[in-house]
Structure formats: C-alpha cells, structure tokens
Amino acid sequence: MRTFYCGSLRKDDIGKEVDLCGWVFRRRDHGGLIFADLRDVSGIAQVVFSPEISQESHSAAHDLKQEYVIAIKGKVAERPAGTENVNVPTGAVEVLVNSLTVLNTCKPLPFQLEDEEPNESLRLKYRYLDMRRPQMQQIFVQRSQALQVIRQHLVSDGFYEVETPFLTKSTPEGARDFIVPSRLNSGHFYALPQSPQLFKQILMVAGMDRYFQVARCFRDEDLRADRQPEFTQLDLEMSFVDVDDVIGAAERLIKAIFESMTGKPFPLPVRRMDYEEAMEKYGTDKPDLRYDLPMIEVTDVFGESEFGVFRQVAEQKGAIKGIVLKGKQLSRKDLDTAVDAAKDLGSGGLIWMRFEGGKLVSPTVKYLKEAELSGIQQRFALSDGDVLFMMAGKRTDINEMMGRFRTYIAEKYGLIPRDAFAFLWVVNFPLLEYSQEEKRYVARHHPFTAPKQPIANCEGDYDSIQAKAYDMVLNGVEIGGGSIRNYRMEDQAAMFKLLGIKDEVAVEQFGFLLEALEMGAPPHGGIAFGFDRILMMLLKLDSIRDVIPFPKTQKGACLMSGAPGRISQRQMNELKIRTAKE
Secondary structure, X not given: OOOXXXXXXXXXXXXXXXXXXXXXXXXXXXXXXXXXEEEEOOEEEEEEEOOOOOHHHHHHHOOOOOOOEEEEEEEEEEOOOOOXXXXXXXXXXXXXXXXXXXXXXXXXXXXXXXXXXXOHHHHHHOHHXXXXXXXXXXXXXXHHHHHHHHHHHHHHOOOEEOOOOOOEOOOOOOOOOOEEEOXXXXXXXXXOOOOOHHHHHHHHHOOOOEEEEEEEEEOOOOOEOOEOOEEEEEEEEEEOOOHHHHHHHHHHHHHHHHHHHHOOOXXXXXXXXXXXXXXXXXXXXXXXXXXXXXXXXXXXXXXXXOOHHHXXXXXXXXXXXXXXXXXXXXXXXHHHHHHHHHHHOOOOOOEEEEEEOOEEEOOOHHHOOHHHHHHHHHHHOOOOOOEEEEEEEOHHHHHHHHHHHHHHHHHHOOOOOOOOOOEEEEEOOEOEEEEOOOOEXXXXXXXXXXXXXXXXXXXXXHHHOEEOEEEEEEOOEEEEEEEEEOOOHHHHHHHHHHOOOOHHHHHHHHHHHHHHHOOOOOOEXXXXXXXXXXXXXXXXXXXXXXXOOOOOOOOOOOOOOOOOOOOOHHHHHHHOOOOOOO
C-alpha cells in the first residue's frame, strides 16, 4: 500500500511520486492550504493538500482529525525557503497530495499523544495509543535493535540459542511461583519458570557447551518500579569454565549492547570489588560509583575515648564510620535536616562536624581529646568547608544505615552525574546467610552455586565460606548475576544437606538434576542479565514498565486486557479445582 515510509523522505526524493500511509498526527488549516503531519513508525512527513493540485483531496482533508488512518499519493517537493523544519529528518521536504483515502477514523482520544507524560493508568489501559507516541515507539525500536545485537554477538562468540520449557516443576529456595493446574494430571501442577536455571545446567550435561536464551521468566512477588511479574532475561551458561571465563564473556556482551545503544566506548575490563569491601565502604552489595562518598572507619581512633558513645561502641567491637561532604559549607538548618533524614532512614543518631579555619566545629567536639580530633582530621583528609557525618553502633547496622544516608546526601546535594554509567563487578560473595526467620542457613544466590572451598573444610564456620558468584552492578542497580555451579553430585548433595533440604525432598524436587550430575557433568557456570532493567538504565528511564510492551501494574494487573480474570465454571470443572470461600 506504500512505496515509502514517512520518516524516510529526503532531498534526494524531490520530484518522486510516492505512496504513504500512516496516522494524522497534527492538522493545520491555513485557508487555501491544509497541512498535515503524517506519522508512522519511521517518523513524520509533512503532506500538503492544495485545491490547485486536487480539489477532491483538499475538500476531504477538511474532515481529517487526529489519529485518522489515511493513505495518500503525491509528489515530493522542496519546502519553500524559510519553512524548513530542522528538528525532523524530513524537514527539508513535503508531499503535495493528489489523492487521499481515509482508511479508518478515530474516536476522541482519552489523552493527547503530544502530552509529555500522560496519566500512567490511562497509558496502561490504552497501551496501543501510548505506544503510538513517537518517544515510546523509539524505545521499542531500540529494544528490538538491542535484541538483534545480542543474538548476533552471542552467535559470533560461539553460543547456541536453545529454548527451555515454560511448563515445569515447582522448586523451593526461590521467589513465589506462578502455578498452572494440569487438566490431564488431576491434582498436579506446573510452575512457570522463575529462570531456566536447572534446564541450562542440564544443557551443559548434554554437551551443548555454550547456551544462551532470551528467556521469559515469571515470579509472583511484590512489584515496584524496576520489577515485573513476567520479565525478559538474557541467560547464558558455559562448560569447562571458571569465574574469569564467564565474566569475560559477559563483559563482551554488555560492551556490544552498551556501544550499540549509546554510541559511547565501553572500556574493558570492568572494575571488580570484593563483597566485603562493598559492604564496608558503601553499605551495600550494589554500590553506585558515579559519586565518591566512601564510608571511612575510625573505630581505632576512639579505643580509649572519654566520649561514652564512641568508647562503648569500640569496646563492643562495633564500628564508628563517617562520610565527608566536600566543600558545601552547610548551614545549621541544613545539618539539622540531615540529622532528621538519618533518623527517618532508620539510624539511631548522626554526629556532624564542620571543618572551619583549620579546626573541627561541632557540639560533640568538647567531648573529644585533641589526639582524637587530629586523628579524625587526618583519616578523613579534611579541608576548610568540608562537613563530616558520623555514625556509631553495631557494624552491620552502621553499614546499612550509612549506606542509605550516603545515597540521601548524594541525591540531596546533586552529586550524581546523570549522564554517567558506572559499571562494577561485585565478587566473592558469602555462599550462605543465616535466616533468623527460618532459623537456618539459606543460599545467598541459589543452592546450585559452588563454594570457593569445599564445605567439609570449613569446620562449621559457615559464615566464612565464599561463593564462586559474581554480580554486575550499574549505577547502584544489580543488572545481572551468576555463579560457577556444583557439577559433582556429592557436592550438590552436601549443599542441600547444609541448607536443611532432606534427601527425600531433594530427590523429589531436584532428582533429575542430581542424576544428571552423575552422568558425566562437566564443570560449568553462567550468568543471567535482566534485559528490561538494562534497557531502563541505558535509556535513563524511571520505570521498567516503560521498556515492556504490555506491562502489569503494581498489583500484577493488565489494565488493557483485564488480566487476571475469572474462568468459566466449565474450565474449573475440567481442571477439578474450586476456589476457597473467604
């Protein structure tokens, strides 16, 4: 029905007869002439209806309204001098229309497509209109282009694309599953995959060597701006590898995605940081390194302090830490606001000190010895105008609270460069963490992660066991994570035992994997990236919903289709299920 796309016309096309199709984005009646911006996925072309060229088309153009679907025939002409539009690629030309066909009309719109940001509920209910907006279409064009880059890169890097099942088995040690009842197996249920974890390991046992998949994953968990119940994961697994091999392959992939989407170089290798360093300096295992506000410890400075709070913390093997805000010269009101903010974040207290005229100024200073004040100045390398914020208490609490406060200060005082991208690997995670709720150890990542040293060698000190695990962080957000796996059955069985998974439960839930590990399983490992989250970050968007064509609300509902919905009694009977009364 068309010979050109609207956004493809250029000066080289002047004089050509063209057929265009699209939506009327805007219409302007200038008396003798009627102008319309005709839009399709490629962009906008200005079309001109003149009575001198076609009286019939000119008359019909009076009835055109926004979002009417039309087809036109005409000749490409150069725009008159002074009327060019340098803001669009087609701005040097226009199409003089000699034939107009209205293919479809459009009811009054629930929101205007030119609006900068319509109400989100309306956007999700009328997602097909929201996606017509040029800025939204560009997002999904870039999403498609990124997927092509991913596939081309991974195939060239020796990976094979393999699909894994949607209908699989529910397994423990993860988020809540979405459950699907089986009609053919009454009383039995499938689970939608939270990830292809077990299947990709099975593919390594099958000898596929390097697997990848653009995988759909499902998790029935509480939602937020960067989380959806169904999402897209870039899933990789490799045989005969260790940590450096997987990280190298992952870096090459992210480099390809980043450079294709931003046009900027991606220097390799990406910086690595131990988990312990991340927690001690930034209070989080996903630190944002776009700004430099590290936590610095000064507990040793106050070992014999007369200041009761500091002395007590030092004696109890706690932590005294601080961060420095350089050169801001905050007022007393600013400092009181910071103290209130720290309390709101969960801190038990915040001590501030200003460095003025070569000395520390604070209500706390009178309680400190000269040696302690000198130690603070040297440890934090203070200069006039700097402000020091300090917290003291249990180490894990201080790391968490000051990590939150660090983010608050960076946002409050504009320390975060919005156009920067700070990538980081966090490595050497603990294999386990103790759950106070369950009164047992649970896997920090998942139960298939290999330890750096055999579990049997730890002599009961399970907190000291490090994992062969690695997370990639971008601007303070985890975008991917993976590990080297247990590939011998006895190692995997030992992990299950440590996690309190009984033998019969392990066989019931993971029997096929345990058996496969006894059938010549190779050493293997992999990584999974949150594709939607990567797009959100690289496109500088605030919500993951903006990069997913048909997202759900925070309550897991699709406002457009009405999902989830009820099913008929006939379907309920076929599945042999019924709903419980409240």
